[in-house]
Amino acid sequence: MEASLPAARPVAPPAARPVRPVLTELRLSAFKSHRGAVFPLAPVTLFTGASGSGKSSALQGYEALALLAAGAPLVHAFPDAAGCVPDRARADAQGRRGFRIGCTVDGPAGPLRLDLAVQAEPELRVAGERLTDGDGRTLLATALRDPGRRTVQAEWHTAGAVPVTRAPLPDDRLGTALLPLRVAGKTAGQRRVLAAAEQVVVALRSVxxxxxxxxxxxxxxxxxxxxxxxxxxNLAEVLHHTRADCRRRHARLTAAADAGCAGPVRGVRVEELADGTVRAVLHRDDGHPAGHGDTPLGRLGEGELRYLALALVLLTGPRVLAVDRAAEVPDAMQTLTVLADGFDRGLDRRQARELTQLAARVCSEGHIRLVGAVGEAGARAGRERDGVRVVDLSA
Structure with a gap:
């Protein structure tokens, strides 16, 4: 079966700890077309490559980890679990097949490594999980000991008089996300485990x-x-709520629209219609009578609409996006990661360049990161920008 966990190894710490927890590495050890794949992540990471090279599956692996960290069951994170098993993966003597994914999260608690093994067949369940700190110490380990029970056997580091605590955990949930409900935090060892689990959960949920x-x-x-x-x-509705929230942000959106849309753009406005609905329009020319220089978004091309929507995502605060963030953690301690499959889909070279430049500028400020899948135009634009890592899966 493909779902055995790799041996734990120390994670090399960077020179300085990030203030906000962030994913610094995505691992697809055995997932779909990926085997032994390790992808370092930058503020902007763009996957490129030929069709079928695994661009979309890399983002799917990241999103699945995010869903599990938010408490979702395996079936929601992997709706087609059998399709996640690598091609030609052989079943073991019990007919079991599975896949393995993981990540490294850096932050105030140091670099932390999360590895997850999932059994996809004959039934979907966690086969094993390991959370390891930067010194190679195992903070949490789970294993499927009894296939007849709907639990995994878990043990976590506590130090003190009882160095390890053992208990069963559900076999369809991420154990790391459950630790804050199970660990009291009374000893130094327990607090270390709690800090590690919370750092991983905060980084993964903010997607x-x-x-x-x-x-x-x-x-x-x-x-x-x-x-x-x-x-x-519902882009027009969002603009209706946010257009007066931050003039600087709205001015940046207008500038992005002017750079990426055909013809001059002097503003991005919202009109309230007689039936109570709203529509967004681009204000084209101040020399026209009111409304005569406007272009409703419905008249724009597909590339322009995708460009505007992605620019809005990059420039909009997290409270405006439908994200299940950790509400108990201050926004200043969280970094939002945007996953965009087909980041440059439908865009011409100029739009791809402008959108990539915008992403690089916004992500350099530290509050947002981008992981996207791109074609040739997006890859070329990414290679021209500092702070952008282009991962060519065809290489």
Missing amino acids: FACDPQPHRMRSPVAIGDGRLRRGCD
């Missing part, structure tokens, strides 16, 4: 997966809670 759908962005929308959805179909 917004984004895939703008232009055909759903053209029509006026009803006013709702003002949180941008994955497909960005």
Whole structure:
């Protein structure tokens, strides 16, 4: 079976600890088309390569870890678990097959390594999990001891009079995400484990997966809670809520629209229609009478709509995005990661360059990171920017 965990090894610490927890490495040890893959992550990381090289599956692995850290069961994180098993992976004597993924999270608690083995067949369940600190110390380990029980046997480091605590955990949840509910935090060892688990959970949960759908962005929308959805179909509603929140941010969005859309853009406005819905428009020319120089977003091309939506995501505060962040942790201690499959899909070279430049500038400020999958235009634009790591999976 493919789901045995690799041996723990120390994680080399960087020169300085990040203030906010961030993923510095994604590992796809045995996942779909990936075997033994280790991907260091920068403020902007762009996966490129031929069709079928594994760009989308890299983002899917990241998003699955994020869902598990938020408390989702395995079936929600891996709806097609059998499809995650590497090709030609052989079943063991019990007919079991699985896959392995993991990550490294750096932050105030130091570099932490999370490795997860999942059994996909004959039934979906956790086969093993390990959380390791920068010195190679195992803080949490779980193993599937009895296939007849719906639990895994877990043990976590506590130090003190009882160096290790053992207890069963559900076999369809990430054990690291459950530790804050199980560890009292009374001893130094327990507090170390809690700090490690919380750092991993905060870094993983702060993810917004984004895939703008232009055909759903053209029509006026009803006013709702003002949180941008994955497909960005409610972009006009979000602008209705946020256009007056921060003039500097809105000015940056206008500048991005002017750089990436055909014709001059003097502003991005929202119109309230008679039926109570709203639509977004680009204000083109101050020399025209009111409204005559405007272009409704419904008239824009697909590339322009995707460009505008992704620019808004990069420039919008996390409270505006539909993200399940750790509410008990101050925003100043969290970094949002945007996952964008097809980051440059439908964009021309100029738009890909402008959007990549915007991503590099925004992500250099430290509050947001980007992991995207791109084609040739996006890869070329990424190689021209500092702070952008281009991972060519065809190499």
